[in-house]
Amino acid sequence: MLQILYLAQDLADPAVRRRTLTLVAGGANVTLAGFRRGGSPLATVGGVEPIELGTTADGRFAQRIGAVATACLSLKSRLGGLRKPDLIIARNLEMLAVAKRAVALFGGDVPIVYECLDIHRLMLRGDMVGRALRAAEARLGRDARSLITSSPAFIEHYFRPLSGIEAPPMLLENKVLEIDGSTLPAPAPARYPPPGAPWRIGWFGALRCRKSLHLLAEFSRRMEGRFEVVLRGRPAYSEFRDFDGFVQNEPFMRFGGAYRNPEDLAEIYGDVHLTWAIDFFEEGQNSAWLLPNRLYEGCRHARIPIAMKGTETARFLAVRGIGLVLADANADSLVALLGSLRPDDFAEAADRIGRCHPATWVFDRSDCETLVRRLATLTHDAPQTIIPAAALAEARHNESGLL
Template identity: 75%
Template sequence: MLQILYLAQDLADPAVRRRILALVAGGGNVTLAGFRRGTNPLAAVEGIAPVELGKTADGRFVQRIGAVAGSCLSLKRKLRHVRKPDVIIARNLEMLAVARRAEALFGGEVPIVYECLDIHRLMLRGDWIGRALRKAEAHLGREARLLITSSPAFIEHYFRPLSGLQAPPLLIENKVLDTTSAAEGEPPRFVYPDPGPPWKIGWFGALRCRKSLSLLAEFTKKMEGRFEIVLRGRPASSQFEDFESFVRNEPFMRFAGAYRNPEDLPEIYGDVHFTWAIDFFEEGQNSAWLLPNRLYEGCRYGRVPIAMKGTETARFLSMRDVGLVLEEASADSLAALIGAMTPDRFADAAERIGQCHVSTWIFNRTDCEALVRRFAALTREAHGFAPAAALSEPRHKQSGML
């Protein structure tokens, strides 16, 4: 069984949980280690107790650098009971530094995979800060055997022209993890709330965009209750002064808390008609290039996505002739797009989503197994077919003891 050490920047991130579940479903034996940014019991993975490397704070980049430096000094002690991995996966730049240290402690020749699913705005700056960070990324990733990213636009706009990384890219879109599906068979049948006012727009996942929140609040008041906004997930405290108070004071918005992904997706998407697949958090950069989780989640359950013109999400939808595209980031533009929505128009938009093959939206067990096999190939390239040894064995047996 392939031994995988997964290093996470945020143990409470639901996306980390999904990746761990995928690796386990693919046949990997996973050790999870990383930093704690906040509490989220719904991010726990049954049977896996994470190794905590320290605490970090969202939006505090300098603090995170210090935490990473401290963790590298204590890593030998923290990983003393961990078997030598066959592969190390580092999620985000700071974990790439930890991965390099871990590889050295385990005796070297452990392939490192760099997983980067967002491009932080600091990485794109044209000044010395941006150049220094890109140089650090290229240095830390110079021996990475593989780069995992989630959107072709990240490769086109950042990794190829700017990053300096030489690792071959592997595109793994933010599809819904569904290990029960074979991605074949009859087209799915979806059940919707009554098609008519109040139409419901779901904004689920990482809630970090103040501009979206303000736009949707203005829009729903303009529509006088004909549209409602349902919010689920983890609001970013660094981006909102008082998220829950703001939502409570909005007559046509409600926040229904966190959820388990993928277990709760059928229920939460079954409560809405549309998916808000727009993010202005890093407008013109990361937000324009990403393909968000909610895009795949909503379409997996037949919800009609709303995307922003000029983004990779809009291009993705256009290629498949599904979804709705907002021309301008304003309540008036949104009203022009969907304000006069009718049951027939909605039914047509939903039907077009149902005509897409389900593999467009899901990452199934076969995909999980193929991913683990890809990592196993890296291991064979690095050090042959020898199984991973326990850390308690003598060093002269190549155990990788810390």
């Protein structure tokens, strides 16, 4: 059984939970270690008890650097009693530093996989700070056996031209994890609202975009109750002046709190008709390149995704002939896109999504097992094949989730 040490920057991150469940379902024996983000509670994940290495604060980069340094100094006391892993997966740049220290602790011959699903704006700066961070990433990731990322655009726009990471990339999309479909509620049929009831737009997941919040609020007011906005997930309170107060003062917007992924997806998507798959948090950079979780979650439940023109998400939808694309980031454009939405339009759009193969949206147990087998090959000395640029273009059409 493959022994994996998974190092995570935020142990309470739902994406960390999903990745841990994925590895366990694939047959790996996983040790999860990392940082607690603020006061976030920690819980056992798929029978895996997390090991806390310290506490970090959202949006405080300097504090996180200090926490990483402290963790590296105390790593022997935290991980010294563990069985030597076959492989270490380091999620994000700071965990690469911890992974390098862990390799030394375990004897210097444990392969590292670098997992990076977002490109922080600091990494893209053209000044001394950006160059220093990219140099650190290249140095720490010099011996990485593989790079896991979630969008072809991250490879095309960052990892190939800027990062200095030479590890072969593995595309692992943010699909819905359905290990045992029979244990999860089935997706509810896509039904339009009855006469007089509002259309509902769901914005779920990591809520960190002020521009989206204000745009959706203005749009819902303009539509005078014909549309409601439902928010679920984890607000990044450091990015909002007063998230809770703002939402409470909006007549057509409500926040329903956090949810479990994938257990609660059928319930929360069953309550909406459209999915907000737009993010302006790092506009023109990470936000333009990512393929968000809610894209796959919403489409899995035949809810109509709304993407922003010129983004990787919009290109993904165009290839499949589904979804709606917002031309400009303002309320007038959103009114033009949705204001005349009719039940027949919705039914046709939902039907087009339903005709896509389920593997477009779902990562099942066999996919988990394939991933773990592929990771196991990285523990051998056989050279890894670097994917040529042409294959990246084909990735937009790829529905298996693994390159």
